[in-house]
Amino acid sequence: MKLNKLSLRVRIFFAMILLVLIASILIAGVTIYQYNEEARDYHKERLERKEKAIIADINYVIRETTYPVETDKVSLIFKDEIYRIAEIHGLRINLYDTEGSLLITSKASFVNDSITKCIETEVLNQISNTAEHRFVIKNEKNGETFQSSYTYLYDTKSKALGILNLPYLENDDFLNKELNEFLKRLAYAYVFMLLIAILLALLLSKYITRTLKTISDKINETRLEKRNKKIDISSSSEEISTLVNSYNSMIDELEESAVKLATNEREQAWREMAKQVAHEIKNPLTPMRLSVQSFQRKFDPQDEKIFQKVDEYSQTLIQQIDTMSSIASAFSNFAKMPAQQNEMLNVPNIVKLGLDIFSEDYIVFSSEDDEIMANFDRTQLIRVVTNLVKNGIQSIPLEQESPRIEVRVATEADMVIITVEDNGIGISEEIGQKIFEPKFTTKSSGMGLGLAMVKNIMETYNGTITFTSQLGRGTIFKVIFPKA
Numbered sequence: 117m118k119l120n121k122l123s124l125r126v127r128i129f130f131a132m133i134l135l136v137l138i139a140s141i142l143i144a145g146v147t148i149y150q151y152n153e154e155a156r157d158y159h160k161e162r163l164e165r166k167e168k169a170i171i172a173d174i175n176y177v178i179r180e181t182t183y184p185v186e187t188d189k190v191s192l193i194f195k196d197e198i199y200r201i202a203e204i205h206g207l208r209i210n211l212y213d214t215e216g217s218l219l220i221t222s223k224a225s226f227v228n229d230s231i232t233k234c235i236e237t238e239v240l241n242q243i244s245n246t247a248e249h250r251f252v253i254k255n256e257k258n259g260e261t262f263q264s265s266y267t268y269l270y271d272t273k274s275k276a277l278g279i280l281n282l283p284y285l286e287n288d289d290f291l292n293k294e295l296n297e298f299l300k301r302l303a304y305a306y307v308f309m310l311l312i313a314i315l316l317a318l319l320l321s322k323y324i325t326r327t328l329k330t331i332s333d334k335i336n337e338t339r340l341e342k343r344n345k346k347i348d349i350s351s352s353s354e355e356i357s358t359l360v361n362s363y364n365s366m367i368d369e370l371e372e373s374a375v376k377l378a379t380n381e382r383e384q385a386w387r388e389m390a391k392q393v394a395h396e397i398k399n400p401l402t403p404m405r406l407s408v409q410s411f412q413r414k415f416d417p418q419d420e421k422i423f424q425k426v427d428e429y430s431q432t433l434i435q436q437i438d439t440m441s442s443i444a445s446a447f448s449n450f451a452k453m454p455a456q457q458n459e460m461l462n463v464p465n466i467v468k469l470g471l472d473i474f475s476e477d478y479i480v481f482s483s484e485d486d487e488i489m490a491n492f493d494r495t496q497l498i499r500v501v502t503n504l505v506k507n508g509i510q511s512i513p514l515e516q517e518s519p520r521i522e523v524r525v526a527t528e529a530d531m532v533i534i535t536v537e538d539n540g541i542g543i544s545e546e547i548g549q550k551i552f553e554p555k556f557t558t559k560s561s562g563m564g565l566g567l568a569m570v571k572n573i574m575e576t577y578n579g580t581i582t583f584t585s586q587l588g589r590g591t592i593f594k595v596i597f598p599k600a
Contacts, residue, residue, distance in 0.1 A: 132317035140306040151295045159286045185271040191220045210281035261286040463488045470501035483525040489600040504536040511540030537592040543585040
């Protein structure tokens with residue numbers, strides 16, 4: 117089973133368990149190593165302490181003896197004292213002469229060759245070549261470790277008298293017992309920790325992968341052609357929150373792109389249709405008008421009602437022709453709009469100029485500055501203002517007691533902001549989603565191109581149009597475009 121084939125949850129679970137096991141093995145290994153080091157240091161220091169104490173006792177005997185202090189008298193000097201010293205310090209004592217021959221030992225009886233009768237030449241060389249004239253041999257026998265120290269003995273005149281040999285058995289029973297007890301307690305602790313780690317790994321892996329599964333499911337459900345829901349996770353880690361925020365941002369951008377794509381497709385279709393309609397309608401207009409005018413000139417004056425008939429016919433026909441021309445012009449303007457003729461404009465002045473065509477006295481204008489300059493087409497800017505104000509007027513019911521439309525011009529950073537606020541009936545959420553679509557209208561008259569035209573104009577000048585509305589209270593349209 118390959119590791120990359122395992123699920124993230126299983127990998128997190130095994131990683132945490134493996135971490136606990138590795139930690140327990142490392143701590144156990146370090147503990148054993150530390151105990152061995154301490155045991156080694158303990159035995160080394162204990163042998164040195166024993167050696168110093170025994171040498172002190174030997175020196176005392178040498179000072180107090182009545183025998184001549186000579187190498188060949190050592191066996192007599194320590195005939196009885198060696199047993200006492202060995203018993204007090206709990207070590208066997210062997211005394212050799214400086215040539216390495218055994219003089220006396222504290223062992224009462226021994227089998228031949230059970231004690232080295234002579235010190236090896238290599239050991240003698242090591243003793244004589246060291247500054248302290250001391251050498252320690254370490255060896256193992258039958259699973260037990262022995263140390264054997266060799267040190268020079270001196271008489272009262274600091275002359276070499278012989279060699280002291282102390283065989284020392286490293287008894288680690290107590291330390292081993294203590295180590296085993298500690299390892300046992302450590303094993304209990306790590307078994308408990310392992311159980312906790314298993315439980316924690318299950319919960320943590322489930323928690324992490326649950327969030328990731330939610331994100332994965334949402335990503336799999338994401339479609340360009342439908343409205344996608346955002347991920348809402350109340351509490352999560354910083355990394356998961358970053359991932360969720362990135363996904364939600366992507367959904368916003370995807371939705372915005374989808375809306376733009378759909379809008380562009382619809383607008384392109386309407387543009388093509390508008391061109392075709394304009395072409396089809398405008399062609400017969402001029403001949404129709406000429407025919408009617410010619411007919412007016414050639415009427416029969418003998419007919420008593422001829423003038424009345426001709427006038428009625430002509431007025432009706434001309435009125436229909438003008439209506440068709442108006443429709444064709446509106447579609448044509450939408451199809452080819454905006455025709456940019458940029459010029460440096462004082463926005464408050466142009467907005468006031470656009471408001472002059474309205475006779476309603478409840479339209480109020482204000483500007484935070486008398487001069488706010490921007491690069492814009494004069495006709496297009498007037499068209500933006502008049503369309504928005506006209507929408508505001510049409511949204512106010514006739515029975516409204518105190519109708520009001522406020523048009524304001526302001527700046528923010530390097531942007532110009534024009535707001536048109538009315539206290540009309542407001543815009544519902546369902547209508548608000550379609551309000552900028554071409555051919556969409558809630559009115560009985562008009563072609564539904566006004567706000568779509570405004571939106572196209574603003575996008576052409578790197579601007580935006582937005583609105584906020586409350587049913588029964590009114591609507592605020594806001595257009596924003598760069599200052600000069």
